[in-house]
Amino acid sequence: MVGVACGASPLPFITIGFFIDPLQQEFGWSRTEISLGVTIYGILAALLAPVFGGLADRHGVRPVALGSLAIFGLTFAAFAVVPGELWAFYLVWLMIGLFGIGSTPVTWSRAVNLWFFKQRGLALGLMLVGTSISAIVLPFLTTYFITHFGWRTAYALLALLPLAVALPLGILWFREPRPEERPPGVGAASDPSALPGRTLKEAMSEGRFWILWTSVALITLAYAGALVFLPSMLKQREFDPTSVATVLSVFGLSIFAGRIITGLLLDRFWAPLVTLPILCLPALSCWMLMGDAPLGLAMAVLAAFLMGFASGAETDLIAYLAGRYFGMKSYGQIYGVQYMAFGLMAALSPTLYGWVRDTTGSFDPMLLAAAIIFLAGAFLLLLLGPYPDFSRDSKTPNRTASSEG
Structure with a gap:
């Protein structure tokens, strides 16, 4: 949980929205130019996710995740000394993309999937609560640091989260289960290739693999840019910095709620049916955020x-469905390729939102498109079909609609 909270998944995305105005004021960069850094990071992270997932499959999660966490923290601190040149700003994002992906759920979730089977949904939800905690705390922390110490010092202080909090805790206490400690349904083989499930090649030959990939891509495209530019959307609706931080913290609380509640439901019911209504909720959010008239605090919070509730559900869903539909044989690689959809769209979405705002003067056209995209991604998951049962034969699994192991 702490590794996820302080890793390269939440920290850059949650904080960048608070640095946009200071960077614009100091360097004169546009929103599109600033958000392009997130795009560079996201594309590299997406492309390298299967590589880091494969390393975790072969060598274990501990060395991959902790090594990546250390490099990510040092690289994130480099924002504090970046000069007023865009190429230098982009170089830092590039380095985070090259080395930070190992500190994301791509690696951590493999360990959780090996520890749990029947309560896997809840376990993954609790692990991913780390990003919820970040989404609750980071808006206030980032606002405080920028207001009192300036944006450069703020970056240096935020870099202490992976370096001085998560890394020492991981070195002391994090490990994967030994084969004899794994629960029934996961597999007790010491050789990862002997675990039940699909290889990456086998998984990619199934239509459901690409159904899941496409759904993840659509939903992430719709919400990632909204998260980055939510502070800007609220400021143009006459919200002060404290109110913006309050709304962003509610966003974090809702991610927490989405992950826990969705995790509990995933352990009891068929996942696509659980998430259909949840993933339709952000379409209403997009409608509420459209327009330039003053927006009440209660409406902004809602x-x-x-x-946020849907965002929490989606991230939990990727890790859960990768394990349930494709098993643990090549979980890291399979999750990594699925994460590519998340990473690529998380990279593209902020640039797209920023471009629409810069060219039209409003976020409304993008918010309208996002509402439609949310609905499409939610309904697409209904095509996944029943879960395979890898307990007897990983090559020719029996099929069951039950979510129980």
């Missing part, structure tokens, strides 16, 4: 809550 919009943030609905979008």
